[in-house]
Amino acid sequence: MPNASDTRPASGRGAAAARAVPDAAGAVAAPAARRPWGRVVRLAALVVLAVLVLAFPTMAPNAYILSAGIVVLSYACTATAWNFMGGFTGYVSLGHAAFFGLGAYGTGLLIRDLGLPSFVAWLTAGAIVLLVTIPVGIAALRVRGASFVIVSIAFVLILLLVFQAWGTFTGGSDGLVVPRPFPDMLRPEHHRTFFYLFAALLVVMLVAWWAIDRSRFGTGLKAVREDEDKAQALGVPTRNYKLVAYVVSATFTGLAGGMYALWFGDLDPIFQFSIMLGAYMVLMALLGGVRHLFGPLLGAVIVGSGLEYFKLEFGDTQFHLVATALLLGIVVLFMPDGIIPAVQSLVKRFGPQDSSIREMTAAELLERNRAAAAEPAAEAPAEPSAAVVPQGRHAGDEPVAEGTGEEKDR
Amino acid sequence: MTTTAPPTTRNLETVGLTKSFGGVHAVRDATVTFHHGKINALIGPNGSGKTTFFNCVTGMIKPDSGTVTFRGEDITRRAPHKIARAGIGRSFQLCRVFPRMTVLENMLVAVRRTKVRELLAGARNPEEIDKARALLVRVGIDHLENVEARNLSYGQQKLLELAGVLMGDPDTIMLDEPAGGVNPALIGRIGTLVQELNAEGKTFLVVEHNMDMVMSLSHHVIVFDRGRPIAEGTPAVVQADPRVLEAYLGV
Numbered sequence: 001m002p003n004a005s006d007t008r009p010a011s012g013r014g015a016a017a018a019r020a021v022p023d024a025a026g027a028v029a030a031p032a033a034r035r036p037w038g039r040v041v042r043l044a045a046l047v048v049l050a051v052l053v054l055a056f057p058t059m060a061p062n063a064y065i066l067s068a069g070i071v072v073l074s075y076a077c078t079a080t081a082w083n084f085m086g087g088f089t090g091y092v093s094l095g096h097a098a099f100f101g102l103g104a105y106g107t108g109l110l111i112r113d114l115g116l117p118s119f120v121a122w123l124t125a126g127a128i129v130l131l132v133t134i135p136v137g138i139a140a141l142r143v144r145g146a147s148f149v150i151v152s153i154a155f156v157l158i159l160l161l162v163f164q165a166w167g168t169f170t171g172g173s174d175g176l177v178v179p180r181p182f183p184d185m186l187r188p189e190h191h192r193t194f195f196y197l198f199a200a201l202l203v204v205m206l207v208a209w210w211a212i213d214r215s216r217f218g219t220g221l222k223a224v225r226e227d228e229d230k231a232q233a234l235g236v237p238t239r240n241y242k243l244v245a246y247v248v249s250a251t252f253t254g255l256a257g258g259m260y261a262l263w264f265g266d267l268d269p270i271f272q273f274s275i276m277l278g279a280y281m282v283l284m285a286l287l288g289g290v291r292h293l294f295g296p297l298l299g300a301v302i303v304g305s306g307l308e309y310f311k312l313e314f315g316d317t318q319f320h321l322v323a324t325a326l327l328l329g330i331v332v333l334f335m336p337d338g339i340i341p342a343v344q345s346l347v348k349r350f351g352p353q354d355s356s357i358r359e360m361t362a363a364e365l366l367e368r369n370r371a372a373a374a375e376p377a378a379e380a381p382a383e384p385s386a387a388v389v390p391q392g393r394h395a396g397d398e399p400v401a402e403g404t405g406e407e408k409d410r
Numbered sequence: 411m412t413t414t415a416p417p418t419t420r421n422l423e424t425v426g427l428t429k430s431f432g433g434v435h436a437v438r439d440a441t442v443t444f445h446h447g448k449i450n451a452l453i454g455p456n457g458s459g460k461t462t463f464f465n466c467v468t469g470m471i472k473p474d475s476g477t478v479t480f481r482g483e484d485i486t487r488r489a490p491h492k493i494a495r496a497g498i499g500r501s502f503q504l505c506r507v508f509p510r511m512t513v514l515e516n517m518l519v520a521v522r523r524t525k526v527r528e529l530l531a532g533a534r535n536p537e538e539i540d541k542a543r544a545l546l547v548r549v550g551i552d553h554l555e556n557v558e559a560r561n562l563s564y565g566q567q568k569l570l571e572l573a574g575v576l577m578g579d580p581d582t583i584m585l586d587e588p589a590g591g592v593n594p595a596l597i598g599r600i601g602t603l604v605q606e607l608n609a610e611g612k613t614f615l616v617v618e619h620n621m622d623m624v625m626s627l628s629h630h631v632i633v634f635d636r637g638r639p640i641a642e643g644t645p646a647v648v649q650a651d652p653r654v655l656e657a658y659l660g661v
Binding site for chain 1 (some may be wrong): 468470490491495502506507508509510511515518519520521522523528529530531532533534554558575577578605642650
């Protein structure tokens with residue numbers, strides 16, 4: 001074996017590096033010990049949030065504030081729905097209003113033309129959006145990055161033109177009146193009911209997002225976001241993953257649209273299939289932080305309240321758009337990752353340092369492992385961190401000669 | 411290991427593999443057989459088509475013509491994830507990790523499940539985490555498991571990439587310049603790891619410019635020039651081949 005001689009000195013060191021490090025468990029345990037604290041805080045915040053949301057309708061001074069609250073919640077629903085695609089896979093869709101509009105019009109038309117009960121129509125419209133999204137997703141997901149953004153806009157523009165032009169079916173620019181689901185309810189009661197319905201829909205979305213976030217599927221999606229080619233090379237079926245995320249995202253957006261139709265009762269293509277609505281979803285999610293469960297919700301509360309306020313203050317002028325643009329500029333300049341990550345890093349600055357990398361360079365690790373190797377090697381397997389040891393044992397001083405008999409668990 | 415007898419078990423083979431970008435023939439009619447259970451090296455001057463060849467084999471690029479077979483099975487034009495699942499792991503020339511995921515999460519990406527229920531189950535499965543940790547210990551970056559990958563040094567990222575590839579239990583591992591941009595001590599460590607893994611039965615296919623590493627590690631060397639293999643054999647044979655000298659030195 002003429003080739004072994006050159007690496008012989010290096011192999012000794014490499015072997016030491018590969019050996020189990022006794023106090024590896026200690027390094028791992030440190031961050032885990034901090035976690036219970038965070039969990040308590042998080043749980044408390046969650047309870048406060050839930051109480052606030054549940055109490056809002058009774059606290060709202062008038063029907064206008066309550067309806068503004070519903071608008072904000074519907075924004076939160078759409079932004080969270082958008083985040084199933086945007087947050088997990090990193091694919092920015094500016095055209096999610098297409099699914100909002102389809103869900104809204106689907107619900108309205110199913111009630112008007114087929115006489116379906118309101119909420120059956122709502123779910124059916126959601127199913128229709130799901131089915132429509134599959135071919136659309138297959139087409140749109142053939143491209144990445146900026147091209148995907150353009151394709152997503154194309155779809156919403158097509159639908160806008162179709163729904164405007166096909167007046168006999170959709171009502172065109174005259175609008176479509178959606179029959180109310182609760183005809184004998186008074187206006188405040190109607191608002192209150194829909195506030196809770198939107199809140200329930202949002203909770204379902206948040207739970208679904210949370211479940212995906214912690215799942216193997218979610219890990220694959222996040223890998224797509226970080227480096228799609230690399231994910232594929234590691235065996236992640238990226239196209240199917242993206243498609244599922246896209247369909248889930250679109251379906252939830254459609255359900256939010258349908259809910260909006262049932263609440264608002266009057267649809268106009270220019271508002272349902274609006275680029276602005278799609279842009280709001282993106283802005284809200286980015287503002288809050290796309291990689292965080294509550295990011296889009298936080299963004300929706302800020303942007304949604306802002307929009308309502310500006311509309312109230314400046315009436316029919318387009319100033320609310322200018323204000324939105326300013327907000328977008330601020331986000332991009334100062335908090336490109338969103339508010340939640342910005343605050344987190346601020347908190348982290350005061351807290352204990354993350355396990356620092358500079359604390360131990362590879363060279364120091366080698367050094368330490370060499371020192372560990374100098375002690376009786378037989379001790380290593382007895383260590384409690386035994387999970388790691390069997391691998392380490394391979395690292396003898398004669399790596400090549402140490403036959404293939406020790407074939408592993410493949 | 412000084413002879414290069416034809417392999418008894420088939421591993422990775424290409425026949426007439428061709429890929430052009432416009433008028434540039436990156437890979438031209440490349441027929442290559444890699445030796446099973448050995449460390450195969452692919453060397454050649456810059457622009458000789460090694461990485462394109464790599465990408466064609468792993469499905470990242472669709473070849474214009476030719477076939478790629480792995481253990482006798484045709485894998486030409488298959489999607490990259492299917493090739494990965496067939497048992498070929500690869501690293502990238504410019505080391506690629508998932509920057510905003512922790513080291514441990516990076517490892518867990520390579521866990522392969524197909525059932526919907528398993529996919530929706532929590533990613534932090536104790537067995538898989540144990541396996542990931544064992545591999546991190548093996549490459550020597552286990553103390554960094556909760557650090558985001560973007561905060562690792564380049565060398566640590568290289569090690570993480572290698573560990574991630576191993577997480578998928580590949581039979582054949584393709585490394586694109588494992589020693590590129592890495593300090594000499596780490597080159598030694600990576601070289602040792604390759605040898606150990608090879609001793610455990612993994613086949614390697616290494617693209618590398620570091621001749622010391624190539625000549626000391628590999629059992630079988632294939633030299634590429636202008637998109638096709640011009641010579642192959644043991645390191646000693648290849649080093650003495652006049653065509654190789656010409657390709658490299660232009661004499």
